[in-house]
């Protein structure tokens with residue numbers, strides 16, 4: 001059995017409409033996910049001693065990441081464990097090595113990307129033989145975002161975000177991402193959203209606007225359609241983000257929003273040159289810990305070695 005390396009992208013929610021709280025503790029969502037060119041890589045080295053272990057290295061510095069759990073709460077371990085249960089092969093084990101390029105707890109679904117990458121890597125390394133369609137329900141059990149990270153590209157998410165349908169999108173989009181070392185807790189942001197009184201407006205309408213803008217393919221039109229219902233909650237919990245958002249919009253972005261549950265801020269720009277220009281301005285202003293550029297859409301979890 002040989003090691004397998006799988007790369008999975010980060011996501012931005014081009015629109016995130018949060019509906020009513022459900023009895024199971026989740027919220028109904030209408031969202032459009034968009035995969036962008038920031039990646040985590042998971043290398044699964046298989047063995048048959050039933051042991052699952054994980055190491056997480058920063059993709060740039062190759063230093064150990066101490067802000068990601070190494071126990072069974074790590075989403076990569078959980079994904080491998082679910083997969084072997086599903087295959088009825090409890091004797092399977094693997095060393096999972098993650099190279100992390102996606103901000104941790106940044107609202108860009110890094111943990112979910114690792115879960116999706118691990119499902120694909122272990123299915124291959126263990127010769128599980130499951131199809132993408134068969135991996136999807138396992139992905140949904142692991143987290144609401146995980147099925148999208150298998151799928152990639154641009155897709156509508158409904159249910160609690162786990163039901164994915166592809167969308168017709170024209171063109172490529174360039175992004176500037178302002179990221180922060182201190183992450184935010186997804187459940188806390190949803191709680192704050194409820195505390196602030198939830199949403200107003202017709203559920204699904206903002207999603208339709210984004211879908212129209214994607215058919216059009218013009219970044220300026222898409223920039224005007226970006227909506228995140230969790231933004232008020234994220235800004236209430238992290239007020240300093242508001243100034244950074246305003247600065248990016250004043251400095252030439254055609255749109256900008258909080259990515260998912262935050263704190264990453266995603267700015268849409270006209271083209272690659274505009275992305276480099278805005279990134280320079282934000283770096284110079286020293287308003288974020290790291291400023292990155294990325295483009296989308298990109299494919300989902302994919303074997304690279």
Ligand SMILES: C[C@@](CO)(OP(=O)(O)O)[C@H](O)COP(=O)(O)OP(=O)(O)OC[C@H]1O[C@@H](n2ccc(N)nc2=O)[C@H](O)[C@@H]1O
Pocket residue numbers: 013016025026027028029031106107108109110112142143144145146159160161186187190259260261262
């Ligand atoms: C907000 C979003 C937007 O895409 O992404 P992130 O910003 O975390 O990346 C997602 O809804 C996060 O999805 P994911 O990170 O997979 O969350 P899950 O593990 O499924 O759920 C974690 C917790 O978030 C809350 N949650 C999540 C999804 C949902 N539709 N309603 C919720 O209320 C619940 O409190 C749940 O217990």
Ligand SMILES: Nc1ncnc2c1ncn2[C@@H]1O[C@H](COP(=O)(O)OP(=O)(O)O)[C@@H](O)[C@H]1O
Pocket residue numbers: 067068069073074075076098103104105106107108109110111112114115183184186260261262
């Ligand atoms: N493989 C993983 N990578 C990152 N975080 C993980 C992982 N496994 C578990 N976690 C936990 O999940 C939390 C949310 O991480 P992440 O998926 O990066 O953020 P978000 O939900 O904001 O997109 C982290 O704070 C961390 O404790």
